[in-house]
Amino acid sequence: MNKYLCLHLHFYQPPRENPWLGDIELQESAYPFHDWNERINNECYRPNGFSRILNAEGHVIDITNNYATTSFNFGPTLLSWLEEKDPDTYQKILEGDRLSLKNFNGHGSAIAQGYNHLIMPLANRRDKETQIIWGLKDFEKRFKRTAESLWLPETAVDIESLEIMADHGLKYVILAPRQARAIRSLHTNEAWKDVTGEQVDPLKPYLVRLPSGRSIAAFFYKGPISKAVAFEGLLHNGETFAHRLLQGFDHHREESQLLHIATDGETYGHHHRHGDMALSYALWYLQQGHHARITNYGEYLELHPPQDEAQIFESSSWSCEHGVQRWYRDCGCATGAHPAWNQEWRTPLRQGFDFLRDHTLASYEKFMHDRKVDPWAIRNDYIDIILNNGLGNVEAFLGQWFPEHRFADDEITKILKALEGQKYLLFSYTSCAWFFDDISGIETVQNLQYAFRAIELCESVFHLNLKEEFLKIIEQGESNIESFKNGKEVFERFAEKSQVDFFKIGVHFAVASLFKKFATANEIYNSKITLIDFKSWKSGKTHLVCGHARIRLRSTLERQQVVFAALHLGDHNISVGVKRFENADDYFSLVNEVRESFERGDFYGTVRVIDRLFPENIYSLADLVKDERLWVVDNIKEQALAETEESLDRLYEQQFPLMRYLANAHMDLPRVLLNVAEFIENRNLRQELTSDRLDIAKIRHWLQEAEMWHSKIDWDTLALDLEKRVLQLTKEFNANPSLSVLQSILALLELNEEFPFGMETGLVQNWFFAWTKKLSWPIEKTAELNALCESIGRRLKVHIHEKTTTQHLSH
Numbered sequence: 001m002n003k004y005l006c007l008h009l010h011f012y013q014p015p016r017e018n019p020w021l022g023d024i025e026l027q028e029s030a031y032p033f034h035d036w037n038e039r040i041n042n043e044c045y046r047p048n049g050f051s052r053i054l055n056a057e058g059h060v061i062d063i064t065n066n067y068a069t070t071s072f073n074f075g076p077t078l079l080s081w082l083e084e085k086d087p088d089t090y091q092k093i094l095e096g097d098r099l100s101l102k103n104f105n106g107h108g109s110a111i112a113q114g115y116n117h118l119i120m121p122l123a124n125r126r127d128k129e130t131q132i133i134w135g136l137k138d139f140e141k142r143f144k145r146t147a148e149s150l151w152l153p154e155t156a157v158d159i160e161s162l163e164i165m166a167d168h169g170l171k172y173v174i175l176a177p178r179q180a181r182a183i184r185s186l187h188t189n190e191a192w193k194d195v196t197g198e199q200v201d202p203l204k205p206y207l208v209r210l211p212s213g214r215s216i217a218a219f220f221y222k223g224p225i226s227k228a229v230a231f232e233g234l235l236h237n238g239e240t241f242a243h244r245l246l247q248g249f250d251h252h253r254e255e256s257q258l259l260h261i262a263t264d265g266e267t268y269g270h271h272h273r274h275g276d277m278a279l280s281y282a283l284w285y286l287q288q289g290h291h292a293r294i295t296n297y298g299e300y301l302e303l304h305p306p307q308d309e310a311q312i313f314e315s316s317s318w319s320c321e322h323g324v325q326r327w328y329r330d331c332g333c334a335t336g337a338h339p340a341w342n343q344e345w346r347t348p349l350r351q352g353f354d355f356l357r358d359h360t361l362a363s364y365e366k367f368m369h370d371r372k373v374d375p376w377a378i379r380n381d382y383i384d385i386i387l388n389n390g391l392g393n394v395e396a397f398l399g400q401w402f403p404e405h406r407f408a409d410d411e412i413t414k415i416l417k418a419l420e421g422q423k424y425l426l427f428s429y430t431s432c433a434w435f436f437d438d439i440s441g442i443e444t445v446q447n448l449q450y451a452f453r454a455i456e457l458c459e460s461v462f463h464l465n466l467k468e469e470f471l472k473i474i475e476q477g478e479s480n481i482e483s484f485k486n487g488k489e490v491f492e493r494f495a496e497k498s499q500v501d502f503f504k505i506g507v508h509f510a511v512a513s514l515f516k517k518f519a520t521a522n523e524i525y526n527s528k529i530t531l532i533d534f535k536s537w538k539s540g541k542t543h544l545v546c547g548h549a550r551i552r553l554r555s556t557l558e559r560q561q562v563v564f565a566a567l568h569l570g571d572h573n574i575s576v577g578v579k580r581f582e583n584a585d586d587y588f589s590l591v592n593e594v595r596e597s598f599e600r601g602d603f604y605g606t607v608r609v610i611d612r613l614f615p616e617n618i619y620s621l622a623d624l625v626k627d628e629r630l631w632v633v634d635n636i637k638e639q640a641l642a643e644t645e646e647s648l649d650r651l652y653e654q655q656f657p658l659m660r661y662l663a664n665a666h667m668d669l670p671r672v673l674l675n676v677a678e679f680i681e682n683r684n685l686r687q688e689l690t691s692d693r694l695d696i697a698k699i700r701h702w703l704q705e706a707e708m709w710h711s712k713i714d715w716d717t718l719a720l721d722l723e724k725r726v727l728q729l730t731k732e733f734n735a736n737p738s739l740s741v742l743q744s745i746l747a748l749l750e751l752n753e754e755f756p757f758g759m760e761t762g763l764v765q766n767w768f769f770a771w772t773k774k775l776s777w778p779i780e781k782t783a784e785l786n787a788l789c790e791s792i793g794r795r796l797k798v799h800i801h802e803k804t805t806t807q808h809l810s811h
Contacts, residue, residue: 011265020500022526044269049092051280067096107298206310238281345477363462421457541570577614
């Protein structure tokens with residue numbers, strides 16, 4: 001067969017973690033999910049590891065791992081998030097690469113990526129090297145092998161980046177067709193032929209010779225089909241997708257040819273719902289019909305080395321018609337969502353980050369040279385700490401780089417701060433900050449947070465005053481939204497408000513301790529908190545806590561001891577004081593003074609005492625980070641609403657006869673009674689779905705009452721609760737298989753079918769499909785079990801093969 005097919009999927013999200021917390025804060029725009037990583041994972045990354053192939057009736061006949069049959073790269077920071085937050089999907093990605101090694105003669109389908117997706121042609125050589133080295137080391141740690149290639153962010157390319165890639169043994173690069181400038185045969189003396197766009201042959205690899213004498217292969221993907229996948233709805237039907245791919249071959253060509261496309265991986269599920277299924281079906285269809293041989297770039301390159309060479313357009317990319325101008329000026333490239341807006345803010349934004357990079361350079365180099373280490377080599381190795389900042393690994397790293405030194409804690413912290421500062425200087429260049437339409441976008445704010453953290457770290461270690469000049473530069477970047485004014489306003493309103501210091505960590509801990517008990521040692525976000533002393537007093541609904549704690553940051557090993565006092569008056573009013581621990585006598589004197597005021601019952605007097613004892617460090621609920629504030633508010637609401645709920649329950653019972661009469665008479669309920677009914681029904685449904693004892697009859701009762709009053713039900717939230725409950729039952733079944741658990745699963749699936757929950761059934765389908773294919777079953781096969789499986793399969797739309805129902809279920 002001379003027809004080979006390779007589909008490349010570029011999976012990427014910008015790093016989204018608050019740099020002080022090391023975790024992602026709530027992003028309301030991703031509702032009903034916590035943040036955009038979680039949402040896109042649910043829509044794309046997970047489905048591609050468990051992708052469905054459907055029969056003509058729309059039933060699942062197979063679940064496949066798309067990562068095993070495609071070429072792909074994942075952003076390293078995204079993989080870090082997946083490893084922690086969704087280990088099942090993370091393992092599917094790794095499994096896909098392992099399977100591809102078998103499928104494609106030892107060539108894995110995963111390739112590396114520049115670490116945090118900065119635009120390489122706009123970076124200096126040192127930053128390019130670090131991006132590539134970090135990307136390769138991250139890849140090796142995860143995939144347990146060396147990478148054959150590295151995805152250049154936005155396919156933005158220049159000769160220097162290719163030289164560094166070749167220097168690290170990388171074999172090929174994936175580029176857009178318009179990035180080829182000229183081509184010629186390797187075997188003749190013909191002159192270079194200038195090409196534009198589709199004039200380059202996307203069915204063959206090319207050799208790019210480099211000034212150093214090295215070379216690297218280049219694959220220029222098929223542009224029209226890639227565009228159709230991304231923007232023209234080609235993923236609406238898997239068979240149509242397969243036929244369009246076949247049209248990309250030259251059917252008159254006798255020599256081998258590789259039809260390959262490249263798109264954002266998020267196209268397959270996030271941008272186009274169920275795009276993963278169109279992908280898996282197309283690949284299945286092509287393999288079933290032997291229309292083309294599925295391969296990856298590494299295997300094809302080994303079988304068919306380049307017979308032609310190419311020159312590239314330097315500083316070009318796949319998503320900017322003007323080269324790489326989208327990432328530093330108003331070139332006209334935008335999302336199209338706001339045609340009247342401009343992007344002139346892009347230039348001062350980049351100038352601001354360049355200012356930080358260039359004005360910390362000399363101080364950073366001197367700092368490391370004074371300690372007799374290469375500043376850029378140690379930065380390149382710092383990825384080892386980024387991947388594992390456990391204390392033992394940090395000590396091993398320092399021992400390797402400073403073998404003859406025994407540093408004090410303060411010196412170790414300075415070294416780690418200097419390296420963290422370098423990390424966040426690099427993170428501030430993450431490409432998404434310039435891609436979208438306004439300087440106030442969440443992606444730009446994220447980069448401003450990284451820049452602020454870099455400023456803070458560099459000021460701490462090098463005693464540089466950077467912030468004022470940085471703000472003057474980005475102030476020139478005007479927002480298209482009048483209320484946000486400019487980059488300085490956006491920085492002060494959002495980036496500065498995200499800062500978390502030792503006192504704010506202490507505030508979080510103090511407030512949380514009003515609502516739950518803590519152990520002596522606690523891991524909270526990026527810090528370890530060790531309680532040295534803790535006191536708690538209650539009087540009715542009023543609660544006072546005082547404490548002395550030691551806080552250590554994992555990222556820099558910086559330490560500080562704090563004392564705190566927090567008073568909760570029983571509603572949303574919380575007063576917190578936090579300050580540095582000075583000595584034990586002062587601490588116990590503070591505790592006694594606060595306690596004496598509280599025990600006199602003078603609670604507002606206690607607030608004044610706290611204000612006096614912590615004169616510069618008084619905080620309230622508003623000072624908590626978003627997730628913790630919501631958690632505390634939920635606790636407060638739960639306490640405050642208990643009595644209100646009792647009143648609403650009584651009102652509901654009292655007015656129920658009238659409400660039923662009005663419903664039977666087809667008359668509208670008064671708004672006040674409908675509000676009460678909606679509250680009671682939504683609350684009770686959530687309680688029943690999350691209770692320890694599942695009662696299907698009660699759930700059905702409340703659903704039917706909601707139908708009777710035409711109540712507004714929060715189906716999005718209930719769908720998540722329903723899915724969690726079904727998944728909990730699948731885990732119970734795996735641990736202790738029984739017919740009763742299967743019956744409960746079936747009952748919940750029947751509810752989902754009867755009422756408009758709209759529950760996502762993907763994870764349940766994964767479990768059911770895998771279980772029904774097992775060769776050995778954990779419970780006795782009976783006719784009742786057979787009927788249960790068939791009923792569950794119908795509702796999940798999972799086809800149970802004939803051999804499964806007869807061979808596996810009838811014994």
